[in-house]
Amino acid sequence: MTEMVTPGDVLGNAAEFKAGKGAYVNDNTIYASLTGSRRVVSPLPDSLDQRATVEVTGHKAHGLIPEPGSLVLARVTKVIARMASVDILCVGSKAVREKFAGVIRQQDVRETEIDKVEIHQSFRPGDIVRAMVLSLGDSRAYYLSTAKNELGVVSAESAAGETMVPISWTEMQCPLSGQTEQRKVAKVA
Amino acid sequence: MAAKQGASTTTYSPRIIARTRPPIFKDFDLDWTRPDGRGFHQCRPALLQTGAVSSVSGSAYAEFGNTKVIVSVFGPRESKKATSYSDVGRLNCNVSYTTFAAPALGSQETDHKEYSSMLHKALEGVIMMATFQKTTFDVFALVLESGGSDLPVVISRASLALADAGIMMYDLITAVSVVCSCYNNCTNYSALSLNLISVR
Numbered sequence: 001m002t003e004m005v006t007p008g009d010v011l012g013n014a015a016e017f018k019a020g021k022g023a024y025v026n027d028n029t030i031y032a033s034l035t036g037s038r039r040v041v042s043p044l045p046d047s048l049d050q051r052a053t054v055e056v057t058g059h060k061a062h063g064l065i066p067e068p069g070s071l072v073l074a075r076v077t078k079v080i081a082r083m084a085s086v087d088i089l090c091v092g093s094k095a096v097r098e099k100f101a102g103v104i105r106q107q108d109v110r111e112t113e114i115d116k117v118e119i120h121q122s123f124r125p126g127d128i129v130r131a132m133v134l135s136l137g138d139s140r141a142y143y144l145s146t147a148k149n150e151l152g153v154v155s156a157e158s159a160a161g162e163t164m165v166p167i168s169w170t171e172m173q174c175p176l177s178g179q180t181e182q183r184k185v186a187k188v189a
Numbered sequence: 190m191a192a193k194q195g196a197s198t199t200t201y202s203p204r205i206i207a208r209t210r211p212p213i214f215k216d217f218d219l220d221w222t223r224p225d226g227r228g229f230h231q232c233r234p235a236l237l238q239t240g241a242v243s244s245v246s247g248s249a250y251a252e253f254g255n256t257k258v259i260v261s262v263f264g265p266r267e268s269k270k271a272t273s274y275s276d277v278g279r280l281n282c283n284v285s286y287t288t289f290a291a292p293a294l295g296s297q298e299t300d301h302k303e304y305s306s307m308l309h310k311a312l313e314g315v316i317m318m319a320t321f322q323k324t325t326f327d328v329f330a331l332v333l334e335s336g337g338s339d340l341p342v343v344i345s346r347a348s349l350a351l352a353d354a355g356i357m358m359y360d361l362i363t364a365v366s367v368v369c370s371c372y373n374n375c376t377n378y379s380a381l382s383l384n385l386i387s388v389r
Contacts, residue, residue, distance in 0.1 A: 007352050008360030022357070024317075033317060033357040058355050065265050065324050097246060098266040136323050139274035 005032040011054045018043075020055030032056045064091050066100055066133045066142050073154070074102055074144065076127045082106040084123045086131070086144065101141040104131060108145035109184055121170075122146075122184035128155040130186050152186035225254065237346075239353040247354025249346040255336025258343050260350040265324035278321035282309040284330045284343055291335040304330075304340050311344045311364065317357040326356065341366050 005011065011023055011030045019025045020041065022034035032038070036058040043050050066072055066088055074086035088100040107114045109122050123129065130151050131144035146152045149169075158164045158174030158181060166185045167173050173180045222228060233254030242248035247262040268279060284304040308330065316326075328350070330343045341364035348362035 006361060007358040024357075024359070026359075031359070033359065034355060035352045065321055098263075100267050139268070139272065139323070 003038045004036070005038050005056055006035050007031075007033050011038055011056070016051060017054040018049065018051045020053040022056030022058065023054055030054060034058050064094055064096050066091050066102070068133050068135050070133050071151075072102070072131055072133060072144065074129050074131055076123045076125050076129060079119055079123055079125060082119065084119055085141070086129060088142065088144075102131070102133075102144045103137065103141040104129070104144045104146060108134065108143070108147055111147045114147075121182035123153065124156065124181075124183070126157055127153045127183065130154050146184055146186075149187040150189065152184040154186050154188070156181070156183055237349070239349055245354075247350045247352070247356075249349035249353060251342055251346045251349075253336070253338065253342055255334055256339060256342050257333040257336075258330060258339065258346050259333060260328065260330045260343065260346040262326060262328050262347075262350045262354040262356075264326035264354065265321045265356070266327075268323065268325045274323065276322055277318035278316070278323075279325040280309060280313055280316065280318075281325060281327045282306075282312065282330070282347075283328070284308055284332070284340075286332045286335065289334075290332050304343065307340060308344055308347060311362060312347060312351070315348065315358050315360060315362055316351065317359065320357045326351070326354075338366050340364070 009032045011017070011019075011032050014025050014028045014030055017030055017040070019030045022032060022036060023030050024033050025031075034056045036056045039055055039057055041053040041055060043052055070091055072088045072092075073090040074088045076084050076086050078085040083106060084104045086102045086104060088102045089095060104123070106117050106119055109117045109119070129146060131146050132148070132151060134143040134145045137143040152169075153166075153172070156164050156172055158172075158177065158179060160174050160177045160179075162174050162176040164172035164174050164181065164183075166183075166188075167180065169185050169187070170182055171180045172183050172185060225233075227233070233256075234252075236250075236252040238250045240248060241250040241259060242261050245261045245263055246265075248260060250259045251257070265278065268275070272279075282305045284301045285299045286301060288299060308328070312328065328347050330347060332339050332343065344362055344364040348358065351358060352361060
């Protein structure tokens with residue numbers, strides 16, 4: 001069912017459908033709130049509410065902001081005593097148009113021994129990091145966390161300027177000079 | 190209530206539906222031609238287009254006869270660091286005229302603060318602010334040529350541009366300006382009431 005809808009179009013009756021993403025309910029009728037195509041998702045067989053979900057999938061990847069629980073790719077800009085400032089570049093698999101500020105605090109770098117974390121040995125400016133959004137944070141930055149095996153530094157440049165190769169969860173090696181540098185490395189499955 | 194997108198530039202007249210109320214305008218009113226040669230029931234040829242500007246999140250361009258307006262939407266982007274934390278999204282509107290928009294402008298200031306605040310009031314009721322917490326949308330409207338009815342065109346184009354940008358809204362906005370006018374000789378003073386209005 002690829003029917004184009006615009007905000008305010010009637011998608012269905014609240015008695016037959018549930019409002020999914022891009023739809024809202026007003027007075028027993030479901031209206032669209034995004035521009036895109038109307039899609040009906042059938043309900044799970046064991047759910048209590050057996051109504052199908054109607055949603056609108058956007059025709060362009062717009063309006064992307066970091067939400068709590070989403071995975072983001074960010075570049076480290078500043079490393080200070082108890083936190084690392086990052087610029088969020090991608091949310092999920094889509095790049096954002098303008099970067100958002102994020103911060104990884106010392107206690108969110110890893111799961112174990114969080115008070116003994118050395119930020120300078122986990123991240124350096126210029127590293128590309130995969131993190132998860134913890135919360136909206138404060139007015140200046142989103143709070144991010146790399147406290148999982150698959151989160152952490154994905155790509156980093158050595159002092160010599162070469163892209164480093166990960167050799168363990170805490171070390172990366174430069175292929176040119178052979179020097180190892182300490183990072184909180186992400187486990188790439 | 191979907192807006193027309195990419196309509197052809199032909200003049201159209203709305204259908205006259207048979208009403209039970211007595212018509213507001215008498216027969217001799219309908220002979221009146223407007224200054225630009227249109228009949229009483231004729232609308233201006235319209236052109237509406239979205240995605241006119243490629244580098245922004247959403248944009249809409251409209252031509253209604255001589256009124257040409259382009260609206261660009263930037264966002265969602267981070268609020269400035271100086272502003273406080275906000276649970277709901279923020280909206281900044283700016284309506285400006287080019288210096289060549291109307292013959293009378295020229296050296297007048299190009300930012301129209303009154304229209305900007307009216308655009309803000311119109312848009313803030315229709316956008317779901319709670320869906321983009323902590324971020325800001327900037328709406329910039331530029332009137333390239335002012336042929337009358339500028340603010341309604343700006344408001345309806347702004348809602349199209351926001352829909353193009355993928356921001357969640359309750360509905361698309363349409364706007365119209367009405368003018369209370371009196372033509373011929375005003376011997377009938379009841380003509381000055383709101384019964385005699387024309388829609389541009």
